């Protein structure tokens with residue numbers, strides 16, 4: 283009769299300054315700062331989420347510094363991953379290409395198959411700067427990855443909970 287309590291390792295990956303740390307901070311603490319604080323090495327945060335009425339999953343959120351992809355931390359960072367948010371920046375087109383490299387690197391490093399969600403972050407900037415990336419591209423890319431594409435803003439909070447919650451549900455489905 284005991285309720286199964288899930289505990290998941292969720293990694294947040296993508297090129298530098300796309301908003302990985304900001305998305306985690308918004309999700310966990312509901313805060314945001316425009317002041318850029320470089321992530322050094324690897325950071326963790328934890329949060330419990332109610333992924334379904336009365337059902338809780340514990341998430342450990344792993345955040346990596348932009349330069350760390352090829353360094354010694356790589357192995358322990360990827361080890362035991364249950365799911366990943368892959369982030370690019372809607373205001374910088376080259377981050378979309380780089381994000382794909384992060385994903386293929388993670389797929390090579392992690393033995394088991396794991397669910398991913400593709401995130402275009404900084405949605406709040408689009409009214410100012412216009413559409414830099416043709417949205418069909420991330421949508422098609424996500425389909426190829428058996429995934430979905432979500433646009434978020436760590437600044438306003440738009441779709442942030444939705445992204446983490448959707449990934450949590452995918453991890454639950456994969457592990458039940």
Ligand code: GDP
Pocket residue numbers: 297298299300301302303304305315316317318319320321348403404405406407434435436437438
């Ligand atoms: P990381 O290197 O991927 O961890 O990126 P950070 O979370 O440190 O964010 C990089 C910069 O982008 C910081 O100055 C943030 O304040 C800013 N930033 C992050 N998310 C957003 C967002 O959704 N909208 C806007 N306008 N700026 C953001």
Ligand code: MG
Pocket residue numbers: 302303304319320321345346347348
């Ligand atoms: Mg960071």
